[in-house]
Amino acid sequence: MPESGRVPRIAITMGDPCGVGPEVVAAALSDPEVRRQCLPVVIGEPLAFRRACKVLGVEAEVREIRSPESVAESSIKEVPVYCPMRLEERDVEPGKPTNRTARATISYIETAVRMTMEGITDAVCTAPINKAVLASSGFPFPGHTEFLQYLTGSDKAVMMLVGPSLRVSLVTIHVPLREVCSLLSIEGITDTISITGKALWEFFGIESPRIAVCGVNPHAGEGGKFGREETEIIGRAVKRASDMLPFQISGPHPADTVFFHACRGAYDAVVAMYHDQGLLPIKLLHFHEAVNVTLGLPLIRTSVDHGTAYDIAGKGLAHPGSMKAAVSLAAKMVGQGRHRREAGRT
Ligand SMILES: NC(=O)C1=CN([C@@H]2O[C@H](COP(=O)(O)OP(=O)(O)OC[C@H]3O[C@@H](n4cnc5c(N)ncnc54)[C@H](O)[C@@H]3O)[C@@H](O)[C@H]2O)C=CC1
């Protein structure tokens, strides 16, 4: 449990050291506004972090710490870096990941989760990993979300993308499109709505969340003419969730228009049925501001909305906006969660 009153401590994983992770982390932590909000500790390879600072022309007081607990001794000006698995200069070439960098990337996530579960840090914020690279090194999880669910022993993890004018949660995440309909269930959709509403209340300060649920077929099935998932599954889940939960839940809405209304303030979040249905509108609107948040875990986790971007890694071209927003949102969620707990309402 985080200590009440202390500045939020955020464990920031560097992600794939051969991607844009080191650069966006270095750039985010050079922003005085981000530093004002939290005490960061970078979990990753100091060589990659120093190289990123150099490419960006950032003068950071990098302090390598030997144990996670030493983060508490860091001054506000320093950037503490903890490295659970050392790499060499030749391992961290931009755009050239190896099995060794894949193992290191995984160790950063494991370490950040352990530190946060032990209360050394208050939240985890992750820079991007490359799923294909991790998979080819034997990593059995599709992405962070599923790995975090496993590491924390959680029943269900929900991916939510948060942008300035839109929040979107996903019912299915990293699965082939052709499998989506067979994976939709009344229970799965109801749970996603429930986890989304609770998070809006606990971490976003929304007293009575308004949640719009998407259909999956054109025109939300057009009364069964273009598919029956809306009548047989999604509509029933909306009804069940509305009966059970203290939120304003509506749907199934045609997905081609619901985001237009949501980003103009009609809803606090949209529940989308599959990855690209939800991520397409948010990336279109907010690619350099949106944050990926994992809900349903016993810890706070935020992340960038973009990937490893090997095509621009090491060149100082990566926009740090999503990383800044991810660190900042993690700190805000720590504060809002404390506020709810102290009011005795969680
Ligand atoms: N949070 C995470 O760990 C995420 C990881 N990924 C993974 O990243 C890998 C690469 O995925 P892609 O689909 O190629 O997406 P990507 O986001 O890495 O790149 C897509 C395009 O956006 C550009 N781009 C990405 N981030 C940018 C930034 N900060 N500033 C400026 N331009 C940027 C890239 O140069 C590229 O042209 C995949 O393995 C994917 O699964 C993707 C999204 C999130």
Ligand SMILES: NCC(=O)COP(=O)(O)O
């Ligand atoms: N498109 C979001 C994404 O791929 C990030 O997934 P995760 O690694 O946070 O599970």
